[in-house]
Amino acid sequence: MNLNKAMIIGNLTRDPEVRTTPSGQTVASFSVATNFVWTDASGQRQQKAEFHNVVAWRKLAEICGTYLKKGKQVYIEGRLQTRDWVGQDGAKRNRTEIIADNMIMLGSSGQAQASTATAAAPMRPAMAPAPMSEEVPVIDQEVPATFTAPEAFNSPSEADGEEEIKVENIPF
Numbered sequence: 001m002n003l004n005k006a007m008i009i010g011n012l013t014r015d016p017e018v019r020t021t022p023s024g025q026t027v028a029s030f031s032v033a034t035n036f037v038w039t040d041a042s043g044q045r046q047q048k049a050e051f052h053n054v055v056a057w058r059k060l061a062e063i064c065g066t067y068l069k070k071g072k073q074v075y076i077e078g079r080l081q082t083r084d085w086v087g088q089d090g091a092k093r094n095r096t097e098i099i100a101d102n103m104i105m106l107g108s109s110g111q112a113q114a115s116t117a118t119a120a121a122p123m124r125p126a127m128a129p130a131p132m133s134e135e136v137p138v139i140d141q142e143v144p145a146t147f148t149a150p151e152a153f154n155s156p157s158e159a160d161g162e163e164e165i166k167v168e169n170i171p172f
Contacts, residue, residue: 004079006098008052009106010034012072016056018065028061029097030054030068032076054078056100064103073107076100 016030032052040046054076056064068074078100087093 005077006052006080007075007077008032008034008098009073009075010052012068012070012074013051015070016061016064016068018061026058026061026065028056028064030064032074052076053095053097054100055081055097056103060100060103064100067105068103072105075102075104075106077102 010032013031013033016028018026018028020026032054034050034052036048036050038046076098078098080096081099082094082096084092084094
């Protein structure tokens, strides 16, 4: 069995760059920074930033280009992929990227920050995935690209038949 899954929460370091391939597919690329914090042997708090290259295709690429901006906090789920090429100077180069399958916008957008309880709600796709094309250079075309808007987590939906669960109602 094999597994190639990447999940990150971080902040965009630049606005997404949206392009269209010659075959008509939309692609967006951007970078997300995450921080790793630890305490060293002397008790000092240390911090290291990691920068992740992210690529989104089709409808998810359009959504990323429309709604994501530099500094915005985002959850990205996808798979790792490494590309190899020869540069104009003849040097061999490679780049590891996260090919996004799911994106959730986090943080505030002019309204109150989502609480821990609402952020832990199950992910629900807000839009149907775009049809896959054989021309798109992806390894696993079985995984649909989805997008979940943060507004879907702000309040329980009466249409879903869900009730709000209160801590005082839990029997243990």
